[in-house]
Amino acid sequence: MPKLTDAERDEMLKPLFDTGWRMVDGRDAITKTFEFKNFVEAFGWMTRCAIHAEKLNHHPEWSNVYKTVEVTLSTHDADGLTENDVKLAKRMDKQAG
Numbered sequence: 657m658p659k660l661t662d663a664e665r666d667e668m669l670k671p672l673f674d675t676g677w678r679m680v681d682g683r684d685a686i687t688k689t690f691e692f693k694n695f696v697e698a699f700g701w702m703t704r705c706a707i708h709a710e711k712l713n714h715h716p717e718w719s720n721v722y723k724t725v726e727v728t729l730s731t732h733d734a735d736g737l738t739e740n741d742v743k744l745a746k747r748m749d750k751q752a753g
């Protein structure tokens with residue numbers, strides 16, 4: 657899968673920036689920190705997102721401390737951002753409500 661073109665970035669990343677995603681310094685990747693009410697809410701969200709990741713065959717780099725989950729998305733096979741990263745980010749936002 658090819659990396660996003662400049663035009664695709666303008667079109668597809670801007671809506672994600674509006675929901676709190678931002679570029680990772682020095683990497684063609686996006687990151688967002690999700691905060692939940694408690695650990696169970698956080699882990700439930702991770703579980704739902706894991707199912708979406710498997711369906712997309714596209715997996716996040718993420719870490720969870722108590723009610724916080726830090727997520728970074730990039731496509732390893734392309735060494736940068738692709739449409740799969742946009743798709744998974746949207747699903748993660750939707751699952752977070």
Ligand SMILES: C[C@H](O)[C@H](O)[C@H]1CNC2=NC(N)=NC(=O)C2=N1
Nearest residue numbers: 713714715716730731732733734
């Ligand atoms: C073999 C397997 O299909 C590939 O490694 C998939 C799995 N999940 C993936 N996830 C991400 N983020 N990037 C990839 O390039 C990727 N490739």
